[in-house]
Amino acid sequence: MKKRIILASGSPRRKEMLERIGLDFEIIKSNCKEIITKTNPDEIVMELALCKAKDVAQTLKEEGLVIAADTIVVYDKKIMGKPKDEKEAFEMLSLLQNNTHEVYTGVCIMDASKKEEVVSFYEKTDVYVCEMTKKQIEDYIATKDPFDKAGAYGIQGIFGKYIKGINGSYDNVVGLPLGRLYKELLSLKEKGYDFDLD
Numbered sequence: 001m002k003k004r005i006i007l008a009s010g011s012p013r014r015k016e017m018l019e020r021i022g023l024d025f026e027i028i029k030s031n032c033k034e035i036i037t038k039t040n041p042d043e044i045v046m047e048l049a050l051c052k053a054k055d056v057a058q059t060l061k062e063e064g065l066v067i068a069a070d071t072i073v074v075y076d077k078k079i080m081g082k083p084k085d086e087k088e089a090f091e092m093l094s095l096l097q098n099n100t101h102e103v104y105t106g107v108c109i110m111d112a113s114k115k116e117e118v119v120s121f122y123e124k125t126d127v128y129v130c131e132m133t134k135k136q137i138e139d140y141i142a143t144k145d146p147f148d149k150a151g152a153y154g155i156q157g158i159f160g161k162y163i164k165g166i167n168g169s170y171d172n173v174v175g176l177p178l179g180r181l182y183k184e185l186l187s188l189k190e191k192g193y194d195f196d197l198d
């Protein structure tokens, strides 16, 4: 019998990316309290992805595979999630301009019937941001684009004009390392999990 696939995310970008690989899935947003107990960025994103996946898996009464992800920006050992206000967005963008930082996304795939992780992984992408003036940072914050994004920017939107380059997966920066996820889903199919995939 085909497995129900659930994306545990309220992010429109993650939904759009998952649609690209022909997966038939539904969305249940997680409400997990994002509590960080780890120190390394790779462990943090996998811990938070696990927390989101578990939160949604617990609400399911039937079988299914839950996919959850978490993205953070790291510069000089500082971990940046979504900015809580304009001041924090300004602080984040001031640090990122004229520098290279890392974006980590962790993914957790959980078997809802066993409440067990099936696969967990992360990817890291280096992002080079151009020098920005104070006014450019303020004008960008005024667009409100930063507030639902880790590190206070979205590479896929108007902030793209300040990106010098990246090293690694672009999709990973936008919130889901699609190539790696596709590979992991293919290997789950080979192991006997039944779902459609292009």
Ligand SMILES: Cc1cn([C@H]2C[C@H](O)[C@@H](COP(=O)(O)OP(=O)(O)OP(=O)(O)O)O2)c(=O)[nH]c1=O
Binding pocket: 008, 009, 010, 011, 013, 014, 029, 030, 052, 069, 070, 071, 072, 073, 082, 103, 148, 149, 150, 151, 153, 154, 155, 156, 173, 174, 175
């Ligand atoms: C750096 C960067 C982040 N982001 C986004 C990806 C994530 O959606 C978000 C980081 O917050 P997350 O907590 O990872 O995810 P979320 O709150 O958007 O969604 P959910 O927990 O329901 O899955 O930042 C971009 O869209 N573009 C970028 O360039």
